[in-house]
Amino acid sequence: MTGDDKEEMTRLKKLLAQEFEIKDLGKLQYFLGIEVARSNRGIFISQRKYILDLLKETGMTSCKPAESPMESNHKLQSGVGKSVDKERYQRLVGRLIYLSHTRPDIAYSVSLVSQFMHDPRDPHMEAVFRILQYLKSAPGKGLLFSRHDHLKIEAFTDADWAGISTIEDLHPDSCTLVGGSLVTWRSKKQSVIARSSAEAEYRAMAQGVCELLWLRKLLEELRLSEKGKISLYCDNKAAINIAHNAG
The missing domain is CATH 3.10.20 (Ubiquitin-like (UB roll))
Structure with missing residues (x-):
């Protein structure tokens, strides 16, 4: 809930409390894996914990960080290489798609690997791991909505x-x-x-x-x-x- 009329917001919360069981948690700090921080510079959102959990789940907590989410001029093709676990590939790519909500720097790479979810192969999985290596290099990156x-x-x-x-x-x-x-x-x-x-x-x-x-x-x-x-x-x-x- 947001607005510029505090009295109206307080009245609305009271009306909602009469119809539903709700709890006022104060200013937004964490929501569906997205962390929100406020300062004099503006509002900063990130998914640091989400990334760390993803790296732990995939066993890449100690992996070597990469400087970019994909190699320069890297081309992915269909039907090339050995098939990999389809369900695992789709789950990883799905989590990366959600992560791109606060990490536009991986949007292009994620959009490429998501095109092979119907028939993932070794090169496609390697590209996914490359994105995870890049995330390891700076898990705290996010978006700053500055005050102008x-x-x-x-x-x-x-x-x-x-x-x-x-x-x-x-x-x-x-x-x-x-x-x-x-x-x-x-x-x-x-x-x-x-x-x-x-x-x-x-x-x-x-x-x-x-x-x-x-x-x-x-x-x-x-x-x-x-x-x-x-x-x-x-x-x-x-x-x-x-x-x-x-x-």
């Missing part, structure tokens, strides 16, 4: 074209910030055909625009919107030129 005096909306987009060894694959990545703090991010394989990196980047930009418009509309409904332009950033000159021509 503005609500500027920004988005950054990118796309991995043909990243799974097939030309039809399009893997757009995007993240959006409100007031300088990261609020949404996405890394997901799309069921579309892209014939070039420029087209893939342009599609990612289109999705980024949709996310920006949705956030602006949401802030307007919450009466938190402020005047000013929303910004979209992309690192592909061809896609940027196509967007300018379309405009």
